[in-house]
Amino acid sequence: MRGSSFQLMALAAQARYVGCVSTAVIKTDGLTKRFPRVTALDRLTVEVQPGVVGLVGSNGAGKSTLIKILLGLAPATSGTGRVLGLDIGTQGPEIRERVGYMPEHDCLPPDVSATEFVVHMARMAGLPAAAARERTADTLRHVGLYEERYRPMGGYSTGMKQRVKLAQALVHDPKLVLLDEPTNGLDPAGRDEMLALIRRVHTDFGISVLVTTHLLGELERTCDHLVVIDGGKLLRSSSTASFTEATALLAVEVTDHPEDTALDSGTAVRERLAAAGLSVTLDGSRVLLVRLEGDDTYDAIRDTVAELGLGLVRLEQRRHRVAELFGTEATEATEADDDTGSTGSTDGTDSADHTKGGAEDAS
Amino acid sequence: MPPETRPADTGVIHDIGYRGYAGPRLGRAYATRSLFTQSLRAAYGLGRSGKSKVLPMLVLGVLTVPAVIMVAIALATHRSELPLDYPRYLSAFGLIVSIFLASQAPVLLSRDLRYHTVPLYFSRPITRGDYVRAKFAAMVSAQFLLMAVPLLVLYIGALLGRLDFGHNTGHFLFGLVTALLYALVPTSVALVIAAATPRRGFGVAGIMGYLAISTVVVAILTRIGTGIELTVPDSAQWAALLSPNDLVESLTNQLFDVGGGGDRLHAPGAFGVAVFIAAVIAMVSGSYGLLLRRYSSV
Numbered sequence: 001m002r003g004s005s006f007q008l009m010a011l012a013a014q015a016r017y018v019g020c021v022s023t024a025v026i027k028t029d030g031l032t033k034r035f036p037r038v039t040a041l042d043r044l045t046v047e048v049q050p051g052v053v054g055l056v057g058s059n060g061a062g063k064s065t066l067i068k069i070l071l072g073l074a075p076a077t078s079g080t081g082r083v084l085g086l087d088i089g090t091q092g093p094e095i096r097e098r099v100g101y102m103p104e105h106d107c108l109p110p111d112v113s114a115t116e117f118v119v120h121m122a123r124m125a126g127l128p129a130a131a132a133r134e135r136t137a138d139t140l141r142h143v144g145l146y147e148e149r150y151r152p153m154g155g156y157s158t159g160m161k162q163r164v165k166l167a168q169a170l171v172h173d174p175k176l177v178l179l180d181e182p183t184n185g186l187d188p189a190g191r192d193e194m195l196a197l198i199r200r201v202h203t204d205f206g207i208s209v210l211v212t213t214h215l216l217g218e219l220e221r222t223c224d225h226l227v228v229i230d231g232g233k234l235l236r237s238s239s240t241a242s243f244t245e246a247t248a249l250l251a252v253e254v255t256d257h258p259e260d261t262a263l264d265s266g267t268a269v270r271e272r273l274a275a276a277g278l279s280v281t282l283d284g285s286r287v288l289l290v291r292l293e294g295d296d297t298y299d300a301i302r303d304t305v306a307e308l309g310l311g312l313v314r315l316e317q318r319r320h321r322v323a324e325l326f327g328t329e330a331t332e333a334t335e336a337d338d339d340t341g342s343t344g345s346t347d348g349t350d351s352a353d354h355t356k357g358g359a360e361d362a363s
Numbered sequence: 364m365p366p367e368t369r370p371a372d373t374g375v376i377h378d379i380g381y382r383g384y385a386g387p388r389l390g391r392a393y394a395t396r397s398l399f400t401q402s403l404r405a406a407y408g409l410g411r412s413g414k415s416k417v418l419p420m421l422v423l424g425v426l427t428v429p430a431v432i433m434v435a436i437a438l439a440t441h442r443s444e445l446p447l448d449y450p451r452y453l454s455a456f457g458l459i460v461s462i463f464l465a466s467q468a469p470v471l472l473s474r475d476l477r478y479h480t481v482p483l484y485f486s487r488p489i490t491r492g493d494y495v496r497a498k499f500a501a502m503v504s505a506q507f508l509l510m511a512v513p514l515l516v517l518y519i520g521a522l523l524g525r526l527d528f529g530h531n532t533g534h535f536l537f538g539l540v541t542a543l544l545y546a547l548v549p550t551s552v553a554l555v556i557a558a559a560t561p562r563r564g565f566g567v568a569g570i571m572g573y574l575a576i577s578t579v580v581v582a583i584l585t586r587i588g589t590g591i592e593l594t595v596p597d598s599a600q601w602a603a604l605l606s607p608n609d610l611v612e613s614l615t616n617q618l619f620d621v622g623g624g625g626d627r628l629h630a631p632g633a634f635g636v637a638v639f640i641a642a643v644i645a646m647v648s649g650s651y652g653l654l655l656r657r658y659s660s661v
Contacts, residue, residue, distance in 0.1 A: 071486055093391050093488040101486035107479045111412045123397040124487040126388040135384055142381060152412060168483070173384035205381040 025050055025176050025208045026070060030079035033065050033232070040065040042232040043079065048210060052202045054223035054240070055212040062232040063212040064104070067178050071096055084175050097126055100169030100177035100207075104184060107165065110154025114145055114164045117153065118171050125172035132171075139167045142205075143197060159190040166197065170207065177201065179211040183218060195222045252288040252301055255311035265310050272304045292317070395493040398484070402501030406467045415470070422463040423509060426456055430513035434520025445521055445531075449514055449538025450621050453545060454612045456513075461574045461608065463509055464502075464549060468557040469566030471498050476561035481661050491658045499651060502554055506546035514538045537619040544615060548643055549574060549607040551650035558657045577606035585628070597631035604642050614639040 026048035033041040040062045057063050068074045070083050072092025081088040083095045108117060115136055122132035140149050143163040148156070153164060162182060169177050182198065183191045199222055201207050213219055219226060219240070226243055228235040236243075257263045270288055273280045278300060279291040290301060298315070305312050401410065407423075408416030433446050447455060475481045484494055514535060521531040556573060557566040581602045588599025603609040609628055616622040617630040617639075630639040 073485055093490070096486055097388055097390065097488045099486075101483070103479070103482055103486075105479050107483045109474060109478045109480060111415065112410070116410055120397070120401055121483070121487070123401075124394045124484060124489065126390050126394055126488060127384070128387060128389060131384065131386050138382060172388070206383070 023050060024048060024082075026081070026083055026210065028066075028070075028079065028081035031066075031069065031076050031081050032078045033062075033069060033074070034077045040232050041069070041076070044229065044232065044234055045079075046227055046234055046237055048208075048227065049225065050208045051224040052199065052209045052211065052222055054219035054226045055210055055229070056214070056216055056219060056226055057212070057229045058214050061214075061230050063229065064180060065232075066229070067101070067180060067210075067212070070178065071099065071101060097172075098175050100172065100174035102165045102169040102177065102179045102182055104180040104212075106161065108153045108156075108161055111152050113151055114140060114149040114153055114156075114160075114167070118164065118168050121168040122171040127172055135171050135173065136167075139171045140164075143167045143170070144193075158185045159187075159193070162186060162190075162194060163197075166194075166201075170201065170205070174207060176208045176210065179209060181212055181214070183213065183215070191218060198222055249317070250290045250292050250297065250301065251283065251314055251316050252290055252305075252312075253286050253314035254305055254308075255313055257308070257310060263308075265308065268308055269301075269304055269310070272308070273300065276300050276304070287314070391488045391490070391493060394487060394489045395497045398489065398494065398497040399501050399504075402471050402498055403504050405470060406501060406505035418466055419463065422459055422466075423512065426459050426509060427513045427516055429456070430516040430520075434517060434524070437520065437526070438524040441524075443526065445517055445526070448621050449517060449534045450541040450615050450619055452513065452517065453510055453538065453541050454622070457545075457608050457612070460506065460510060460545060461549065461571065464506060464553050465567050465570040465574065467505060468502055468550070468553040468570060469560075469563040471502055472554060472557040473561055473563045473566045476558070476661075477563065481658070485661070491661070492655060495651070495654045495658055499551070499554060499654065502550050503546045506550050507542055510542035510545060511539065514542060534619070534621075537615070537621065541611065541615040541619070544611045544643065545608070547647050548611050551647045552607050555650045555653045555657070558654055574606075574608060578608055581606045581609045585626075595626060595628065597635070600629060600631045600635065603628050603630075604639070607646065610639060610642055610646070614643065 024047045026046070028044055028046050031041050031044040032039070044062075044066070055063055055066070065074070069076050070081065070088060072083075072088050072095050075089065084098055086095045086098075088095065118136040118140060119129075119132045122135055123129065127135060140146075140163075143166050145160065145163050145167065148160065153161065156164070162185075166179070166182065169179070179198065183194050186194055195218060198209055198211060202209050211219070211223065220243070223240050225237070225239050227237045252269070254265050254269055256265050266282070266286060266288060270280045270282070273288075273290060278293065278297060281289045283289045290297060301315065302312070404410050407419045430452065436442075437445050453460070475484070481494075485491060489497075517538075518531060518535040521535075522528070552573065553570040556569040560566050560569065584602035584605075585595050585599045588602065589595050600613060603613040612622075613628040613630045614636065616628060617636055622629070630636045
């Protein structure tokens, strides 16, 4: 009797230890959400570490559904998940007390002042009245709202409204904020300010951020880590740096032949380079992508173009932009479906074969 | 540390950096109470723009001033009774109470739908059931307060005028029960209508329309049932089941033996009282159930 209870205690202690060691703020395992007609999330297994993490996907990729499930607002069809170590199926209220949420759509009543509204939302998060007022003043100042906070929000600009929405998500000092398309509707300057603010939420406030967007470019500068989903499936989860690393590709574009108009210059160059043992694909209608083997690849291209008597319009090293992901990786994901389903949280940085994506673009 | 402790003449704003919050988090029940308080205040326009205070305060005034006048008359003419009994006062001014309900129920529910604040609430500790509970309780309390204030004026006036203490206390309590029923039955139906539309105007029109039309229908049916008789026969009294306001009036008239005149509505007999009470319960709990269902999918 005594021995077994001791064993139990040891087990419990071990469980607690394991719980502490796992630092992931969000962890899902085979999370699936099916609606009568669509599957919004399909066996999504992903782990999000503290920091600024971008959740990238086109409209309808399942981002909003994922956020709803993470907040414990909608039950998952199958699979499990934890937010800040709390179970999404059973500990919804506890999660929502510790997590901030900034919705994508407008959510501000126009005839109420920002102060009044944020104080109310702080109390809705469980803060006593005095603390709610103090935190509201602090938070509104941190997001850059000053005298205007006493005016009804109906007269605010989009940028100011976005700041109030961010403030209400931060006012109860959460451990994690979920920001749904925070740059929507902002002009370029406003977008930069919002992104800088999001960065500060982590660096200065120490709050982890999960930010969704369908505009990929802006996240490259803001996030430490990117999670890409499409059609409810995980495409890739890895550090931002590995997404944008220089790839060994040269983009080549040539002019038409000055006299021989019948000559398809692109094809001619392509055939010659291929004959020289280089891997060449067509990107779009005119740009050739040549795999960079070494410095002599440059020479080979230069010589080929010169021999054909063509002009060189473009010769540049291609950086792998996040934006290319949807063109190339979607096809890979379907092929490597089982793989992403089970080991999605592992790094997907292994160099993807981009030439294939290019080839499919061309066909 | 309050900022006043710093020298005020430096003119420098010190950025004290981000401070976390280590204080208590009071959880779901507290958040639900906060939503209740905020909604109750909002029903009277408090915490909102000056414009939104006009109508609720006007209605409260229109409902209370006659009570003050009645008390003044009763005191001046040394009458032994108030001109209008407590429950009767509420029936007489039913239209004013309905106007308050029709205008303010959408303030509590339609606005949150219109401005998409509802999902924001559900991202906080409260559940959907908590939201419905807080809003329901807030509107019922707002309605009850609206009616309790003039009743209190009448009662205090009666005591000051040294009218019969026992009679007045008893009927004041009858009045409060009547007020509670008025605050429950029409209100619950009105909240269902308000929750159905994000447009405040539609909500107001829908509630006012429902309350007015159902009352007119009851009036027509009882008139047909009465025919050439001088008083409404018991068989025609059942029509009152169709209208929330008439249902409450009939039930309380019978329960507290108040009201008079040929067109007096009352629940017919003991069986009638039982049926009318059942109707009250069905209407309130049914509406509450509909509200829960309405918000389960938001």
